[in-house]
C-alpha cells in the first residue's frame with residue numbers, strides 16, 4: 001500500500017507535536033512559510049521557558065476555556081505526557097516553585113527545539129521551509145507560494161497550525177483568516193489575550209514610576225481575584241497578574257464596567273492596618289508604618305479628597321479597595337496569545353473541519369484561551385497529539401480493512 005501523504009502546515013509548537021506523534025506509516029511533510037521552524041517557540045523561551053505546568057488531569061483542564069472542548073485533548077495528553085515525551089528525546093524537565101515546567105537548567109530554548117527537530121528527522125519527517133500556504137485549488141490540492149511561484153501540492157490529509165495573531169515577527173499573523181473564510185470556513189476575529197492593560201496615568205505619575213513594580217498586591221474583577229505582582233508601564237500595567245486579569249476584563253467589562261479593584265495590602269485586614277498606624281497616625285507616617293511604596297502612596301493620595309486622605313479609616317479603605325479604571329487592552333500584536341480564529345463549532349471533536357473534510361486545525365488557530373504558565377504550549381502539544389492519534393487510528397483501520 002502506498003504511504004498516505006500528510007501535509008503539516010505551519011512550523012509551530014502544535015505541528016511539532018503532531019509530526020512527532022504521527023505514525024511512520026505516513027509520508028509526513030511540514031510546510032513552513034518562513035526560513036525556520038518554531039520561531040514563536042523560541043520567543044516563548046526568552047523570558048523563562050514554561051513548557052507546561054505541573055497541573056494535570058482535571059486541575060489542568062480547569063485552566064482552559066472552553067473547558068469542555070479542550071478537556072479530551074488535555075486528558076489524552078497532559079503535562080506528564082509532555083514531560084515524558086521531552087525526556088524521551090533528551091530534554092529532561094523540572095517543576096519550578098510556581099508549578100511551571102522548565103527544561104533542565106542549562107538547556108536553552110534552541111536546544112529544546114533542536115532535540116525535537118532531530119527526533120523528527122530520525123522519524124523521516126520532511127521539512128520544507130519557504131512554503132507559504134495561500135489556499136486550495138478547485139480539486140482540493142494545497143496551494144503554496146514558493147519564491148513568488150504558485151505551487152500545487154496534493155496530500156491525503158492536511159493539518160494546519162498557522163498560529164494566532166500576535167508577534168508577527170515570529171510568522172504568525174491574521175492573513176490566514178481571510179484564506180479560510182474565503183474557502184467557506186467560519187472564522188472569528190482575533191482578540192488579545194494575556195496582555196497588558198491601558199490606564200490613563202497622570203503624566204507626572206507615568207514619568208516618575210514607569211518600570212516600578214507593585215509587589216504583593218491583589219486585583220479583583222468580576223468576582224475573581226489575582227494575587228501577585230504588576231509592573232507600572234508608560235501605557236498602564238503589565239505582569240503576571242495582569243495577564244489573567246486581561247482575559248477576565250475582555251470577557252466581562254461590557255457588562256461589569258471598566259473598573260478593577262486593587263488591594264495594595266492583601267495580607268492585612270483593615271483593622272490590622274489601622275493598628276499598625278497607631279491611634280494618632282499623621283498622614284506623614286502612612287508610608288513608613290504601612291510600608292507603602294512611593295507610587296502606591298501617590299495613587300491613593302490623588303484619588304482622595306484632602307479630608308478623606310487625613311482620615312486614616314478612609315485612607316485604609318482606599319488602600320484595600322482602590323478603584324482603577326482600565327481604558328482598554330493592549331493590541332493583538334503585543335499579546336502573548338490571542339483568542340479568535342476557528343471556533344470549535346466548525347470542527348469535529350478530533351479537530352477536522354466540518355466544511356472541508358481531511359483538513360484538521362490545531363494550536364492557536366482554534367478559538368481557545370489559557371493563562372500563561374505553560375498552559376499555552378501544553379494546549380498546542382495536546383491538540384497536535386490528538387490529531388496524530390486520530391490519523392494513526394484511521395490509517396490502522398484502513399490497513400485492517402485491506403487484509
Ligand SMILES: Cc1cc2nc3c(=O)[nH]c(=O)nc-3n(C[C@H](O)[C@H](O)[C@H](O)COP(=O)(O)OP(=O)(O)OC[C@H]3O[C@@H](n4cnc5c(N)ncnc54)[C@H](O)[C@@H]3O)c2cc1C
Nearest residue numbers: 010012013014033044050133162163171363364374376377
Ligand atoms: C513573548 C511570548 C512568550 C511566550 N511564552 C510562553 C511560555 O513560556 N509558555 C507557554 O506555554 N506559551 C508561551 N507563549 C505562547 C506559545 O508560544 C504559543 O501559544 C505557541 O507557540 C503557539 O503555537 P502554534 O503552533 O499555534 O503557532 P505558532 O508557534 O505561532 O506557529 C505558526 C507557524 O505557522 C507559520 N505560518 C503562518 N502562516 C503560514 C502560511 N500561510 N503558510 C505556511 N506557514 C505559515 C508561521 O510562520 C509559524 O511558524 C509565548 C508567546 C509569546 C509571544
